[in-house]
Each structure stands twice: as C-alpha cells, then as structure tokens.
Amino acid sequence: MAGHTNLQEFEAADILCASQECIIGSGGYGVVLVGHKRVFNKAAIKVFSLTGEEGQQAEQQKKFLTEINSLVKASHENIAQVFGWVKWLRAMGIVMQYYKGGNIRQFFMRPLVQIEIALRLRMIAEICGGIAFIHNLSDGKGLVHSNIKPENVLLTEDLHCKLADIASVQFATIVGSTTHNPVNQKENQYNFYYTAPEKLKNPIIEPMIEHDTFSFAVVVHLILTCLLPYPLCETSVLINEICNGKRPDCEPIEKLKQTLDSKDRVIVGSIEKEMIQCWHHNASQRPDMITVREKFDRLLEKQNPSTVLQQVVNAVSQIDSNENPSTNQDQLIPLHHFSTCLGQFQEPTESSNVYDTLHKLSPSTHSEFHYGFMAESQPKAVQISDERRLVETYMKCVENHRYEEADAVKHLLVKMIESQGEVSPEQMVAFADKHRLEGSFMQAMLIYQISLDFYDKYSHLDGSAEGVMGCVGGLHLTGMGLLEDPRWFEFFKNKRIVRDFVIPLMSNARRRILNLSHVSAESRCLCEAWCLHYIECAQNRIGDNRAREETLNLAVVLLRKVFGDDAAKYQVYGHLLNNYGFVCTANSRIGDALTFYLKAVEAYSMAEDLTPEEKKERVERSTKNLQEVASQR
Structure with a gap:
C-alpha cells in the first residue's frame, strides 16, 4: 500500500479478466x-x-469505503499495495497489486524445491515486520489482521514478502464474502489451522493482536517444515484438540536441524524458540510483534547480504518459469460480468437474452389482452407465450385474490427466464428493486418471488441466506408501497393483498433460510431475525397487533438463544425490543412497555453494526418512547 494518499475508484467495465483463468484465490472472506x-x-x-435491500447496500458501501480509506495509512514495504476500489452490481472489490511470486503456501509446498535457511529467515522477518506495522497503526491503537495464514503472504519475483488481505474480516462483516468453496464454508469463514484457541472457542469475541501473533507462529512452522501444521482429520476433533493445547509437530524441525551446519542450526533454534512462545496457550504470554520483529531483524543483520541474494537466485531458478502464462486479450471480459452469487463470470453473449426477457417483465401500457377469467383449475396464462401477458395475468390474479393461480403464472415465468440462459438471483433482485423504486409494486412483487426461486436453485452457494433476507426486505417495502395508495378503496384491497399474500410470501421465504445446511448458526439466526423484523413491520401496517407480538417474541427468543447477551451487538435486536415496547403500549401494558423500551436503549448503545450517529439517533428515539410511556403511569 505504498505511495498512495488517496485511493482511486475504478470502473468495473474498464477492468478486464480472463473468465476461465482469473480466479487466483478463494479464502474464507x-x-x-x-x-x-x-x-x-x-x-x-x-x-x-x-x-439486502438498496438502503442496506448503500450503508454497506459507506462503511466499506470508510474501512478501505483507513488502509491508506498502511504504507509499508512488507504490506501489499492497494490501488483503490471498484463497484458493480451487488458487489465491491479492493484493487491491489498483483504479485507474480504467488503466496508462501504455494512456494513452500512445491516438491523438490530447496529453500535455504537465510532466505527463510528473511521471509519470517519481513512477515513479522508487516504484522508489527499494522499492530501500531492509527496512533498506536493498532489494526488486527484477523486472517493471517500462508495464502495471505504474497511474494514478489525476488521473493520479498507482502502481507495481504488486511481488514478483510472487517470488510466481510460489513458486506459479505464471495467464497463458493464448500470446504471454506464448513470452516466458519476462517482457517482454523492458524486460529488462536480462544478464538476457536468463541468465534465472535473481539479480535486481538494476540490472535495475529498465534497465527504468525503457525505460519512460521510451515516455513520451517514445508508441511501443513496438522495431519488431515475430522475438523471438530482437531479444533477441540487445539483448544486443549495441541500444536503443530516440531519433530520435523528437529530433523531439519540435523541436516544443517552449526550456524544455520543456531538460526533455526532461535526461530523455533520464538515460534513456541508466540503460540502460547495463554494469550497474555505471547510476545508483542515489535519485540519479535526486533529479534528477527538482529538475526538477519548477522547474515551476509550476498549469501541471502544467492539463496534467492537459487530458489527462483528451481521454480517453473511458465507458471504465469500470458493472457489472450481476445478472451477478456469486463469485471462487472462477475456474479458474486454464482462465483463465476457470465458471458455477455449468454446473458443478453436474459436481460431482454427481464425487461419484458413490464406490462405494455397499450395491451389489447382481455381477461375473460379464469378456468376452475388453471389460469389461461398457461397457453400464453408472451412474457408481458404472463405478467399482466399474474397481476390480475393477485388483484382478484387468486393467489394459487398467480403462483402458477410465476412458475411459468421462471421456466421462461431459465430457458434464455444463465441468470443470477442478484440480477433478478436488482431488477425487482428498480421496479419498486419506480412505483411498479406488483411487478416488483413478482420479481422478488422469482428471485427467491433462483436463490433456491443456488442455495449451496455462499450469500444465499443474505440474499433471501434481502428479498424479504424488498417484499416488505413493496407491501408498504401498495398501502400508500391514497385512494381508500385501493387501500383496503391492497391491505388484503399484504395480509393474505405478501406476508405469507415473507414467512415462507424466512423458512427457506432454515433449510440452508451450509450456513452457520449465527448467520442463519441473524438473517432469520431480520426477516421476522420485516414481517412484524408489515403486520404493524395492517394493524395485526396480535400476530405482530407473536412474531416479535419469536425473533427475540431466537436471538437470545443463539447469542445470549451478545444479541445486543446487532441493531436488529434493538429494533425488535423497541417495537415490542410499541405493541405493549398499544395494548395498555405500560409496565411491559417500559421494560422493553429500557432494554432497547441498552441494546442500541451496545450495537456494533451502527455508526456513532445512527447509535445516537436510535438511543434517543427509544429514550423518547420510554419517557412518553413513563408519563402515562
């Protein structure tokens, strides 16, 4: 990240990728x-x-940019350089320097490549230097990397180390990961080989620099042994063993020492001693990285620079020079065709028909189609091939409260869209958002429904739970749009649609999240809680206080069951408590209302996913509610 005081925004259309060869890494974040x-x-x-919905995405983008601009300060010779950022449909990216040397896992796991000791020492010292630097950023407050592993240490052509992926944990928390590797999903979005035992025991604890120190030690073990830290075994068993004190086997290091001369043996012994101290089970006993860096720097200063340089030449000469083939410029595709849901590029030629079909989901204003409605068992839409007429039929079904027929029409449209080529749920949701913002609420409702079917199709991919949650939020806002029609006769018709069609759609979508097997309990709980929050807000708009209280109770109990007192870290918990207070007030249960408003104030004050301004606003709102209810006693 050297040499940049301002990070640049790039256009996704201007960054070209080879669709078949461009994915060079896929980690937990x-x-x-x-x-x-x-x-x-x-x-x-x-x-x-x-x-999520567009408001949530705008907030995610704002926090993302705040985080990435904080990295401008991270200008150091052992930190990977960041050029800027890029945004496209439901995605954001950090644009960084590409390093031809790959990462140190690839480097040290190559068979038959001999890496001499002075070069290994230089690599360890440089990694240590990068970590020590970020730990002392921000006027000494420090930044925790939280994801140190061999894959995140990159190599230049002359084998200098660059620490990458800084703050990816924060970015992934703000937005979402795009990992589509089932192995990584099972590992709860972090590589447990390199994770401190206290973090394994409690994944949601606050990141600490001592966690990075532990991770660094396990990386050092790989550099010394050229082996993975642990033999393959059942994940849960190994995690339990690490939490109970198991560490990587040092026997290969002892065997290495036996092959070395006395000088190199002393170096390896010093590295091993520091490594063991850094992975101490008690976090408070681990040394700070500045102290570790100084020790390794002193060791490195004793080495002859010419010897280190020759060892670099020897190592590079053993590596296949054809590992980075040239790219055929004719095969390049703009970055904005990469789908974060599918985890792959969608060829422009394949998707053009899809976009044509999507845009036909807007009914013609001059349609001459007449509704001579409807057969007893099946809508006449079954015989209709025109997309716009299908949409018009769907709308008429909903307006006349024939919801099963509307669902049949929806299934026909899903098949029609699928026949046109590959399409991602993200594209569908973006199109639904567009219609909703334009006030085309019936069309938006249909496309959110179709989006949910596409999320079912890609339910095995990361981000599907958040995608379903976003659709529920979109359906909620669509229902609210319908209820804002100023004509009283339309209001009562639309109120029935929201009660009998929209809210059941939202509830069914929430149940889809329960069936996603690859999602962690914590992520599933948060997505469910947001869905229940959207549902209770819709129930409030139609005046169904009894159903709303049941929904609120379900959501609060769910969050407490999974997170305990840590539920207050999430703003949705505060929303639910505040709204519970409102329901109690409406039912003249003043004592209960005071309790819930007080809990809402406490929860908002502890929420970690709110900005200081948002936190202040929410606390003031619940405090005002509390004071108004207290005045009624």
Whole structure:
C-alpha cells in the first residue's frame, strides 16, 4: 500500500479478466480475481458481495469505503499495495497489486524445491515486520489482521514478502464474502489451522493482536517444515484438540536441524524458540510483534547480504518459469460480468437474452389482452407465450385474490427466464428493486418471488441466506408501497393483498433460510431475525397487533438463544425490543412497555453494526418512547 494518499475508484467495465483463468484465490472472506487495466497492467481484485435491500447496500458501501480509506495509512514495504476500489452490481472489490511470486503456501509446498535457511529467515522477518506495522497503526491503537495464514503472504519475483488481505474480516462483516468453496464454508469463514484457541472457542469475541501473533507462529512452522501444521482429520476433533493445547509437530524441525551446519542450526533454534512462545496457550504470554520483529531483524543483520541474494537466485531458478502464462486479450471480459452469487463470470453473449426477457417483465401500457377469467383449475396464462401477458395475468390474479393461480403464472415465468440462459438471483433482485423504486409494486412483487426461486436453485452457494433476507426486505417495502395508495378503496384491497399474500410470501421465504445446511448458526439466526423484523413491520401496517407480538417474541427468543447477551451487538435486536415496547403500549401494558423500551436503549448503545450517529439517533428515539410511556403511569 505504498505511495498512495488517496485511493482511486475504478470502473468495473474498464477492468478486464480472463473468465476461465482469473480466479487466483478463494479464502474464507472472498474470491480473488486477476484483472488487467492500462493504469496498472495487472492487478488482483478481492471481491465482496453487497446484500439486502438498496438502503442496506448503500450503508454497506459507506462503511466499506470508510474501512478501505483507513488502509491508506498502511504504507509499508512488507504490506501489499492497494490501488483503490471498484463497484458493480451487488458487489465491491479492493484493487491491489498483483504479485507474480504467488503466496508462501504455494512456494513452500512445491516438491523438490530447496529453500535455504537465510532466505527463510528473511521471509519470517519481513512477515513479522508487516504484522508489527499494522499492530501500531492509527496512533498506536493498532489494526488486527484477523486472517493471517500462508495464502495471505504474497511474494514478489525476488521473493520479498507482502502481507495481504488486511481488514478483510472487517470488510466481510460489513458486506459479505464471495467464497463458493464448500470446504471454506464448513470452516466458519476462517482457517482454523492458524486460529488462536480462544478464538476457536468463541468465534465472535473481539479480535486481538494476540490472535495475529498465534497465527504468525503457525505460519512460521510451515516455513520451517514445508508441511501443513496438522495431519488431515475430522475438523471438530482437531479444533477441540487445539483448544486443549495441541500444536503443530516440531519433530520435523528437529530433523531439519540435523541436516544443517552449526550456524544455520543456531538460526533455526532461535526461530523455533520464538515460534513456541508466540503460540502460547495463554494469550497474555505471547510476545508483542515489535519485540519479535526486533529479534528477527538482529538475526538477519548477522547474515551476509550476498549469501541471502544467492539463496534467492537459487530458489527462483528451481521454480517453473511458465507458471504465469500470458493472457489472450481476445478472451477478456469486463469485471462487472462477475456474479458474486454464482462465483463465476457470465458471458455477455449468454446473458443478453436474459436481460431482454427481464425487461419484458413490464406490462405494455397499450395491451389489447382481455381477461375473460379464469378456468376452475388453471389460469389461461398457461397457453400464453408472451412474457408481458404472463405478467399482466399474474397481476390480475393477485388483484382478484387468486393467489394459487398467480403462483402458477410465476412458475411459468421462471421456466421462461431459465430457458434464455444463465441468470443470477442478484440480477433478478436488482431488477425487482428498480421496479419498486419506480412505483411498479406488483411487478416488483413478482420479481422478488422469482428471485427467491433462483436463490433456491443456488442455495449451496455462499450469500444465499443474505440474499433471501434481502428479498424479504424488498417484499416488505413493496407491501408498504401498495398501502400508500391514497385512494381508500385501493387501500383496503391492497391491505388484503399484504395480509393474505405478501406476508405469507415473507414467512415462507424466512423458512427457506432454515433449510440452508451450509450456513452457520449465527448467520442463519441473524438473517432469520431480520426477516421476522420485516414481517412484524408489515403486520404493524395492517394493524395485526396480535400476530405482530407473536412474531416479535419469536425473533427475540431466537436471538437470545443463539447469542445470549451478545444479541445486543446487532441493531436488529434493538429494533425488535423497541417495537415490542410499541405493541405493549398499544395494548395498555405500560409496565411491559417500559421494560422493553429500557432494554432497547441498552441494546442500541451496545450495537456494533451502527455508526456513532445512527447509535445516537436510535438511543434517543427509544429514550423518547420510554419517557412518553413513563408519563402515562
């Protein structure tokens, strides 16, 4: 990240990728692509997905930019350089320097490549230097990396180390990861080999620099042994063993020492001693990285620079020079065709028909189609091939409260869209958002329904739970749009549609999240809680206080069951408590209302996913509610 005081925004259309070869990494926090642009010739792009409705996405983007601009200060010779950022449909990316040397896992796991000791020492010292630097950023407050592993230590052509993926944990928390590797999903979005035992025991604890120190020690073990830290075994068993004190086997290091001369043996012994101290079970006993860096720097200063340089030459000469083949410029595709849901590029030629079909989901204003409605068992739409007429039929079904027939029409449209080519749920949701914002609420409702079917199709991919949650939020806002019609006769008709059709759609969508097996309990709980929040808000608009209280109670109990007191870290918990207070007030249960408003104030004050301004606003709102109810006693 050297040499930049302002990070640049790039246009996704200007960054070109080879669709079949561009994915160069896939970790717990996102996919990494390699792209080409005249400004930087070649760059790595770390991709994150934006989730939820457009308001949530705008907030995610705002927080994302705040985080990435904080990285401008991270200018250091052992930190990977960041050029800027890029945004496209439901996605954002960090544009970074591309390093031809790959990462140190690839480097040290190559068979038959001999890496000499002075070079290993230099690598360890440089990694240590990068970590020590970020730990002392922000006027000494420090930044925790939280994802140190061999894949996140990159190598230049002359084998200098660059620490990458800084703050990816924060970015993935703000937005979403784009990892589509089932192995990574099972590992709860972090590589447990390199994770401190206290973090394994409690994944949601606050990140600490001592966690990075532990991770660094396990990386050092790989550099010394050229082996993975632990033999393959059942994940839950190994995690339990690490939490109970198991560490990587040091026997290979002892065997290495036996092959070395006395000078190199002393170096390896010093590295091993520091490594063991850094992975101490008690976090408070782990040394700070500045102290560790100083020790390794002193060791490195004793080495002859010419010897280190020759060892670099020897190592590079053993590596296949054809590992980075040139890219055929004719095969390049703009970055904005990458789907974060599918985890792959969608060829422009394949998707053009899909977009044509999507745009036909707007009924013609001059349609001459007449509704001579409807057969007893099946809508006449079954015989209709025109997309717009199908949409008009769907709308008429909903308006006349024939919801099963509307669902049959929806299924026909799903099949029609699928026949036109590959389409992602994100494209569908973006199109639904567009219609809703334009006031085309019936069309938006239909497309959100279709989006949910597409999320079912891709339910095995990361981000599907958040996508379903976003559709529920979109349906909620669509229902609210219908109820804002100023004509009283339309209001009562639309109120029935919201009660009998929209809210059941939202509830069914929430149940889809329960069936997603690859989602962690914590993520599933949060997505469910947001869905229940949207549902109770819709129930409030139609005046169904009894159903609303049942929904609120279900959501609060769910959050408490999964998170305990930590539920207050999430703003949705505060929303639910505040709204519970409103229901109690409406039912003249003043004592209960005071309790819930007080809990809402406490929860908002502890919420970690609110900005200071938002937190202040929410606390003031619940405090005002509390004071108004207290005055009624």
